[in-house]
Amino acid sequence: MSGVSAHYKWIAFSTLVRKEVRRFMRLWIQTLVPPVITISLYFLIFGNLIGSRIGEMGGYSYMDFIVPGLILMSVINNAYANVVSSFFSQKFQRNIEELLVSPVPNYIILFGFVIGGSTRGLIVGLVAGIVAMSFSGFYMHNFFIALTVVLLSSVVFALGGLINAIYANKFDDVTIIPTFVLTPLIYLGGVFYSTDLLPEFWRIVSLLNPIFYMVDAFRFGILGISDVNVVYAIFILLIFVVVLFSFALFLLHRGKGLRD
Amino acid sequence: MPTAISIKDLHKTYDNGHRALSGINLEVAEGDFFALLGANGAGKSTTIGIVATLVRKSAGSVEVFGKSVGANSYETKLDLGIVPQEVNFGLFEKVKDICVTQGGYYGLPRRLAEERSEKYLKKLGLWDKKDQQARNLSGGMKRRLLIARALIHEPRLLILDEPTAGVDIELRRSTWKFLQDINKSGTTIILTTHYLEEAESLCRNIAIIDQGEIVENTSMRVLLKKLDTETFIFDSREDLLTAPQLNGFEIELIDSHCFEITLDKSQDINEVFSLLDQQGVKIKSMRNKTNRLEQLFVSLLQQSKIRQSQIETEKEAG
Structure with a gap:
């Protein structure tokens, strides 16, 4: 890959990110509004109506306790959804060929889609955070940890979305992972409860769920409470980023589902 | 004359066992206007796909301006513009955005990509549609947008896979004129087409491909003789x-x-x-x-089929 200057890479990368951001901003009624409505309903029903009868959890009101998990849930759902739908529809309509015939290196393609997806996740997360403040108080125990966790989580799920899109052959395939894997892992990942409430066996099972570490570490960044050591959680997130990035890059190099 | 593209002993067998190319050899000189003709399924699009790195070759070599083509060949990709047979841009994107984005993929700074988009969209009569979504264009306009997009980085070699299929005669002729102009300005052009009149009017040299083999490769003048x-x-x-x-x-x-x-x-x-x-x-x-050319084309394909059946008969006999 001789001759690819840093300037060229930057232009190709920023073009791809701009295109991805333009796509989800153009479709804002489909991409940005629904998650905000969903999360508002969660706050209203689980936080306000039911939460008031639950009492405290981890030293905070139930509403305050679930806010970090719900924000992170919208971040990872949207980062995943953006990349899986954008990449797969480009593959389906064959306009991914615009990129494949161009000199853009595979890792720039990967960075471009992942940053595009993460950007949507972070915008939705930011709006969800603003909505949350109208239901609960504002807390920020450690901004650096909260930001690190939310960035890494969005990248992990954007990478997951890309891998899903590479393997998908039809539109049904892009909904299988979110429906049968992602949603159960999110709901069992400690968004709505502390794992301290679980029996010993299910508490150990929860430790196998990667989303549990994300939610727990993000809650530590916001509220300062956690079930596991936050350094350990961030380390696991970093491992996921490296493994998924390497695997996605390997698939792009092989041209899986892209080159005959 | 330097060689724009050199294809040597190119083979392609797809995963399902279909043998699309059986050792193609082809050279196109720089500055040429070259026709690659063949019936549906003859191997034209597979050949173009390999040059464009969208299809992986089974064996053989392809060089563009002396540099080997591979999935990561940065320099050959900069020299190459591809106009595919099927529309493959985002239908919900605006016409100008499609060109500017493609410019970015080829490393053009945004301002230059915008200037080039204006230049080629104007030349191809699409500038007044620049803010429309691509899905609103007519079939002929979509084909010309594919050409504008492929030219945005001003490649030295432009390969067009049936660029005027389904386009009305007036638009087809204006597209021919445009292609002749850019060929005169130095761009090498390789064209596949079903309109044999198109090949006869535009191209100086021609190759005919049948069942994955080149059955004729000569100048248009010699062929017509x-x-x-x-x-x-x-x-x-x-x-x-x-x-x-x-x-x-x-x-x-x-x-x-x-x-x-x-x-x-x-x-x-x-x-x-x-x-x-x-x-x-x-x-x-x-x-x-x-x-x-149509008469010749039909007769050459018939000869090729006869040769093929003779080979098969000899194989069975021997």
């Missing part, structure tokens, strides 16, 4: 009730003002004129019937 017969259409000044009777010539009346005469290689057009003059038939104009 191989024609055994040639048909001319004559327009008469006066009404004709029957076709003129010229001894030794095959004549067919098309309508009361028009007839066609087919000549074989041994016959002379001057003889036709003198015989018509003797019969008092006044000729207003005369033109070549534009299916010369």
Whole structure:
């Protein structure tokens, strides 16, 4: 890959990110509004109506306790959804060929889609955070940890979305992972409860769920409470980023589902 | 003349066992306007796919301006513009955004990409549609947008896979004129087409591909010389009730003002004129019937099929 200057890479990368951001901003009624409505309903029903009868959890009101998990849930759902739908529809309509015939290196393609997806996740997360403040108080125990966790989580799920899109052959395939894997892992990942409430066996099972570490570490960044050591959680997130990035890059190099 | 593209012993067998290419050899000189003809499924699009890195070759080599083509060949990709057979841009994107984005993929700074988009969209008559979503364009406009997009980085070699398929005659001719102009300015062009008139009008050299093999590779002039017969259409000044009777010539009346005469290689057009003059038939104009290449194409494919069946018969026998 001789001759690819840093300037060229930057232009190709920023073009791809701009295109991805333009796509989800153009479709804002489909991409940005629904998650905000969903999360508002969660706050209203689980936080306000039911939460008031639950009492405290981890030293905070139930509403305050679930806010970090719900924000992170919208971040990872949207980062995943953006990349899986954008990449797969480009593959389906064959306009991914615009990129494949161009000199853009595979890792720039990967960075471009992942940053595009993460950007949507972070915008939705930011709006969800603003909505949350109208239901609960504002807390920020450690901004650096909260930001690190939310960035890494969005990248992990954007990478997951890309891998899903590479393997998908039809539109049904892009909904299988979110429906049968992602949603159960999110709901069992400690968004709505502390794992301290679980029996010993299910508490150990929860430790196998990667989303549990994300939610727990993000809650530590916001509220300062956690079930596991936050350094350990961030380390696991970093491992996921490296493994998924390497695997996605390997698939792009092989041209899986892209080159005959 | 330096070589724009050199294909050597190119093979492609797909995962399902279909052998699309069986050792293609092809060279196109820089500055050429080259036609690659073949029936559906002959291997044209597979060849282009390999050059564009969208299809992986099974064996052989492809070089563009002396540099080997591979999935990561940065320099060859910069020299290459591809106009695919199928529309493959985002239909919900705006026309100008499609071109500017493609410019970015080729490393053009945004301002330059915008200037180039304006230049090529204007040349191809699409500038007034620049803010429309691509899905709103007509079929012919979509095809011209594919050409504008492929030219945005001003490649030295432009490959067009049936660029005027389904395009009306007026748009087709304006596209031809545009392609002739960019060829004159130095861009090498390789064209696949089903319109043999298109290849005959535009291209200086030609290769015919059949069942994954090149069955003919020569200049258009030499190829057309191989024609055994040639048909001319004559327009008469006066009404004709029957076709003129010229001894030794095959004549067919098309309508009361028009007839066609087919000549074989041994016959002379001057003889036709003198015989018509003797019969008092006044000729207003005369033109070549534009299916010369079509006759050749059909005959070459028939010869190729016969050769193929002979080889298979010999194999079975031996």
